[in-house]
Amino acid sequence: MSHQIAVIPGDGIGQEVTPAAIDVLDALEVDFEFREGEAGDRVAEETGDPLPEATIELARESDATLFGAAGERAADIILPLREVVGSYANVRPAKAYPGLEAVKPETDLVFIRENTQGVYAQIESQLTDDLATLTRVVTREASRKIAEYGFEYAEEHGYDNVTIAHKANVMQETDGLFLEAAEAVAEERGADYDTELMDALAMKLVMYPEDYDVIITPNLAGDVLSDLAAGLVGGLGLLPSANVGDDNALFEPVHGSAPDIAGQGVANPSAMILSAAMMLDHLDYDDEATRVTDAVETVLAEGPHTPDLGGDASTEAFTAAVIEQL
Amino acid sequence: MSHQIAVIPGDGIGQEVTPAAIDVLDALEVDFEFREGEAGDRVAEETGDPLPEATIELARESDATLFGAAGERAADIILPLREVVGSYANVRPAKAYPGLEAVKPETDLVFIRENTQGVYAQIESQLTDDLATLTRVVTREASRKIAEYGFEYAEEHGYDNVTIAHKANVMQETDGLFLEAAEAVAEERGADYDTELMDALAMKLVMYPEDYDVIITPNLAGDVLSDLAAGLVGGLGLLPSANVGDDNALFEPVHGSAPDIAGQGVANPSAMILSAAMMLDHLDYDDEATRVTDAVETVLAEGPHTPDLGGDASTEAFTAAVIEQL
Ligand SMILES: CC(C)[C@H](C(=O)O)[C@@H](O)C(=O)O
Ligand SMILES: CC(C)[C@H](C(=O)O)[C@@H](O)C(=O)O
Numbered sequence: 001m002s003h004q005i006a007v008i009p010g011d012g013i014g015q016e017v018t019p020a021a022i023d024v025l026d027a028l029e030v031d032f033e034f035r036e037g038e039a040g041d042r043v044a045e046e047t048g049d050p051l052p053e054a055t056i057e058l059a060r061e062s063d064a065t066l067f068g069a070a071g072e073r074a075a076d077i078i079l080p081l082r083e084v085v086g087s088y089a090n091v092r093p094a095k096a097y098p099g100l101e102a103v104k105p106e107t108d109l110v111f112i113r114e115n116t117q118g119v120y121a122q123i124e125s126q127l128t129d130d131l132a133t134l135t136r137v138v139t140r141e142a143s144r145k146i147a148e149y150g151f152e153y154a155e156e157h158g159y160d161n162v163t164i165a166h167k168a169n170v171m172q173e174t175d176g177l178f179l180e181a182a183e184a185v186a187e188e189r190g191a192d193y194d195t196e197l198m199d200a201l202a203m204k205l206v207m208y209p210e211d212y213d214v215i216i217t218p219n220l221a222g223d224v225l226s227d228l229a230a231g232l233v234g235g236l237g238l239l240p241s242a243n244v245g246d247d248n249a250l251f252e253p254v255h256g257s258a259p260d261i262a263g264q265g266v267a268n269p270s271a272m273i274l275s276a277a278m279m280l281d282h283l284d285y286d287d288e289a290t291r292v293t294d295a296v297e298t299v300l301a302e303g304p305h306t307p308d309l310g311g312d313a314s315t316e317a318f319t320a321a322v323i324e325q326l
Numbered sequence: 327m328s329h330q331i332a333v334i335p336g337d338g339i340g341q342e343v344t345p346a347a348i349d350v351l352d353a354l355e356v357d358f359e360f361r362e363g364e365a366g367d368r369v370a371e372e373t374g375d376p377l378p379e380a381t382i383e384l385a386r387e388s389d390a391t392l393f394g395a396a397g398e399r400a401a402d403i404i405l406p407l408r409e410v411v412g413s414y415a416n417v418r419p420a421k422a423y424p425g426l427e428a429v430k431p432e433t434d435l436v437f438i439r440e441n442t443q444g445v446y447a448q449i450e451s452q453l454t455d456d457l458a459t460l461t462r463v464v465t466r467e468a469s470r471k472i473a474e475y476g477f478e479y480a481e482e483h484g485y486d487n488v489t490i491a492h493k494a495n496v497m498q499e500t501d502g503l504f505l506e507a508a509e510a511v512a513e514e515r516g517a518d519y520d521t522e523l524m525d526a527l528a529m530k531l532v533m534y535p536e537d538y539d540v541i542i543t544p545n546l547a548g549d550v551l552s553d554l555a556a557g558l559v560g561g562l563g564l565l566p567s568a569n570v571g572d573d574n575a576l577f578e579p580v581h582g583s584a585p586d587i588a589g590q591g592v593a594n595p596s597a598m599i600l601s602a603a604m605m606l607d608h609l610d611y612d613d614e615a616t617r618v619t620d621a622v623e624t625v626l627a628e629g630p631h632t633p634d635l636g637g638d639a640s641t642e643a644f645t646a647a648v649i650e651q652l
Contacts, residue, residue, distance in 0.1 A: 075495040103429065103532055119462065124499035130466035132499040136445065140456035167546070169401040173450035173458040199553040206429055206532060206557025220493070224547075227525040228554055231532025 002031040003283055006062035008055060010077065011040035012257025013267035014068025020269035020319040021066060021276040024295075027323045028288050030280070035062065039081075040257075041071045051077045059084050064279050065250040068272065069257040078252070079122075082115055086245030088142060089149045090115040090222060091278070092254065094229035097238045097270070098301035099309050104232040107209040110159070111229070112150035113222025114178075115243055117142050120219045138174040138218070143181035149244070150182075150216035151191050159213035162186070162193040165201050165221050178218055202228060230254060237308055238300070240274035242282060249282050251275040261307075265314050268306040270296050273322060295325035328357040329609055332388035334381060336403065337366035338583025339593035340394025346595035346645040347392060347602040350621075353649045354614050356606070361388065365407075366583075367397045377403045385410050390605050391576040394598065395583040404578070405448075408441055412571030414468060415475045416441040416548060417604070418580065420555035423564045423596070424627035425635050430558040433535040436485070437555070438476035439548025440504075441569055443468050446545045464500040464544070469507035475570070476508075476542035477517050485539035488512070488519040491527050491547050504544055528554060556580060563634055564626070566600035568608060575608050577601040587633075591640050594632040596622050599648060621651035 009018035025032060037055035044050035050073040059065045059081055070077045082090070090113035096102040123135040147164070154162045164182045168175040179195060186193045196204065198221045205212065205225065209232055217225060230236045239254040253271030261267060273296050280289035299321045305311025306318050313321075335344035351358060363381035370376035376399040385391045385407055396403045408416070416439035422428040449461040473490070480488050490508045494501040505521060512519045522530065524547045531538065531551065535558055543551060556562045565580040579597030587593060599622050607615035625647045631637025632644050639647075 079496070119493075119497055122496065122498070124497065126499045126503070130503075132464050132503045134462040134464075134497055134500045136460040136462060138458050138460075167445075167549075170405070170448065170546075171445055171450065171460055172448070173452045174460045177452070177456075177458045199549045202528075202550045202554040203557035203562065206554055207561065220496075221550075223493075223525045224528045224550055228528040228532055231529035235533065236529065 002033055003063040004061070005032050005034050005279075006037055006058045006065040007034050008037045008039050008059070008065060008081075009068040010257065011042070011071035012069055012259050012262035014040070014070070014257055015262070016265060016267045016315050017253065017269040017272035018066060018068040020315055021272045023319055024273050024292060024322055024326075025276055027326055028291070030285055030288060039070070039077050041073060044073055051080055056080070056084050059250070060248070062248070064248065064283060066276060066279065067250055067252040069253065069255065071257040071259065074256065079120065081250055082243045085243060085248040085250045087115050087243035087248070087250055088145050089113070089244040091153070091242040091244060092222070092226040092239065094226060094233050094239060096233040098297060099305060100234035100238060102232065102234045104209045107229060107232045109209060109212045109229060110153070110157070110214050111222050111226040112146060112153055112214060112216045113226065114142060114146040114217065114219045116219070118219035136171070136174055138177050140177060140181045143178045144185055147182035147185035147216055150214055151185060151189050154214040161211070161213040162191065163201070163212055163215045164193055164195045165198045165215055165217040165225065166195065167198050167221070169197060175218065182216060198225065201225065205229060205232070236271075237268060238270045238274070240271050240278050242275070242278040244282060249279070251279040265316065266307050267315050268308045269315050269319055270300060273319070291326050295322045298325045328359055329389040330359050330361065330387070331605075332363055332384045332391040333360050334363045334365050334385070334391060334407075335394040336583065337368070337397035338395055338585050338588035340366070340396070340583055341588070342591060342593045342641050343579065343595040343598035344392060344394040346641055347598045349645055350599050350618060350648055350652075351602055353652055354617070356611055356614060365396070365403050367399060370399055377406055382406070382410050385576070386574070388574070390574065390609060392602060392605065393576055393578040395579065395581065397583040397585065400582065405446065407576055408569045411569060411574040411576045413441050413569035413574070413576055414471050415439070415570040417479070417568040417570060418548070418552040418565065420552060420559050420565060422559040424623060425631065426560035426564060428558065428560045430535045433555060433558045435535060435538045435555060436479070436483075436540050437548050437552040438472060438479055438540060438542045439552065440468060440472040440543065440545045442545070444545035462497070462500055464503050466503060466507045469504045470511055473508035473511035473542055476540055477511060477515055480540040487537070487539040488517065489527070489538055489541045490519055490521045491524045491541055491543040491551065492521065493524050493547070495523060501544065508542060524551065527551065531555060531558070562597075563594060564596045564600070566597050566604050568601070568604040570608060575605070577605040591642065592633050593641050594634045595641050595645055596626060599645070617652050621648045624651045
């Protein structure tokens with residue numbers, strides 16, 4: 001079955017790592033049709049809009065979207081795109097890949113972050129010049145849905161520990177509802193789980209990351225805790241992510257547009273290629289997903305390395321090495 | 327000048343570490359009059375109320391309050407008490423004390439956490455059985471006040487780096503106002519500062535804690551990031567905190583009531599004694615504050631140690647050693 005894939009390189013090194021991922025996908029026996037769309041600071045300068053309607057349409061009608069990186073206007077691009085593809089689950093593995101110095105190399109966990117509500121509903125009012133409010137929204141439906149996804153993900157990927165993060169001691173109604181709904185899903189499935197207050201979890205993740213596998217979290221908690229975990233494994237540089245909806249999905253590296261090294265052809269495309277591997281997994285090309293992930297890990301372990309890891313390989317040379325390992 | 331100090335031991339090891347801190351204060355030449363109040367699970371069982379009106383009154387009319395620890399009902403005790411003393415600043419040092427294994431021993435920073443608003447305004451509505459909302463509130467006044475306190479604190483304590491944490495790319499109106507107000511305070515004072523998105527800061531704190539001194543944060547961000555930093559220095563066990571208002575203040579260890587070891591007389595009273603030292607500093611007993619802090623650090627370095635640090639000293643023996651070092 002042919003899949004139509006929207007490709008949105010975006011800003012800075014997005015323009016370099018996205019073609020690298022496409023090259024890797026092209027080297028596989030998969031039936032993808034790629035269509036490119038524009039987004040980011042450059043198109044914003046030309047048209048005033050960082051995310052043109054045509055790009056939104058492209059993402060909407062594709063089976064999946066590969067997104068590179070965004071610069072200054074990241075929130076104005078990535079948040080609408082997540083909504084356009086109907087993604088309710090933001091999947092963020094944090095694992096120490098070989099070749100990276102890590103604060104906690106034993107870290108190997110996956111955040112399943114609710115991707116539609118909480119403070120990201122972005123319902124705000126500037127009531128007076130000196131007073132602003134934000135309405136945080138939590139529904140049972142969205143909470144059940146992310147919990148279902150999280151427990152399913154844990155089962156499919158062979159993870160034992162599932163933790164539900166929350167702050168229901170302070171946000172009693174909203175996170176209370178999130179927690180109640182997520183626990184109900186666990187009970188119905190007969191699944192084991194733990195719950196953790198998000199502040200206590202921040203501390204425990206720093207001290208004992210090996211105790212955790214899959215962490216189901218509200219939106220902002222997932223944003224902060226997954227970046228914390230990125231710190232444990234050596235930074236955002238190598239981390240992929242998926243934004244998964246019922247009929248559509250978007251895959252993006254966790255890193256940004258890295259303007260300091262953009263245009264030099266030396267960006268490390270690992271996170272982007274690993275995001276493409278998450279797309280393969282999502283589209284049920286399980287073998288291909290594993291082949292790509294293994295190839296990236298091998299090259300990260302054996303070299304050649306891009307400058308961020310102390311080597312002098314170009315993006316192209318790194319990508320060629322990955323393709324050779326496939 | 328005599329100060330009236332409310333003493334609320336609370337639950338579990340609060341009953342053991344609070345008298346230890348009082349013993350240390352008694353060993354100094356300070357004119358404190360202590361009055362004890364009840365709070366916690368035990369009084370809740372007897373009266374249905376974990377924080378009796380008499381205790382609230384006591385805290386309100388005292389110059390400062392020492393609070394031990396709370397159990398299950400922590401949020402129902404500590405949040406109202408913070409409000410009763412009018413505390414707008416939650417001051418949380420995170421520093422690796424000698425004797426503790428630390429993930430990042432070079433950590434030495436202080437969170438200045440806004441203590442009155444954000445999601446802690448606790449304005450929530452269960453709109454239907456399946457939908458709940460929370461109204462997050464940010465005012466210019468409270469944002470200016472915490473920023474003033476933070477920059478003043480940095481100046482008084484000789485810290486160079488001040489960082490303002492926020493998530494204004496998503497919470498554009500509310501954290502936008504917080505950021506704008508805090509930056510305005512910095513400009514007026516001619517003070518240097520950086521700003522960081524709270525997610526990026528979570529990552530950087532894990533990787534480069536030595537880059538930070540004073541971090542001014544909204545309420546929930548401070549809750550999570552300060553626990554993260556506790557993880558960097560070996561856990562909550564030794565960390566003190568202050569809740570500072572204009573005419574009143576409350577001092578509490580960051581740890582909880584530790585029901586697993588309560589009643590055995592072996593709790594480590596360091597965090598409580600260091601919280602008492604923060605109280606001394608706040609009441610302008612600067613020398614005494616330094617003497618107490620130094621004494622605790624010496625005993626932590628040289629022993630005797632309580633069981634949490636691998637020793638077999640009792641709470642009493644540890645406290646006696648601190649008093650001897652004064
Ligand atoms: C750019 C920003 C809006 C985004 C978020 O907060 O979700 C980013 O931090 C992320 O985690 O992908
Ligand atoms: C007990 C709880 C309400 C409290 C908070 O969230 O502020 C605690 O986590 C803290 O940081 O002191």
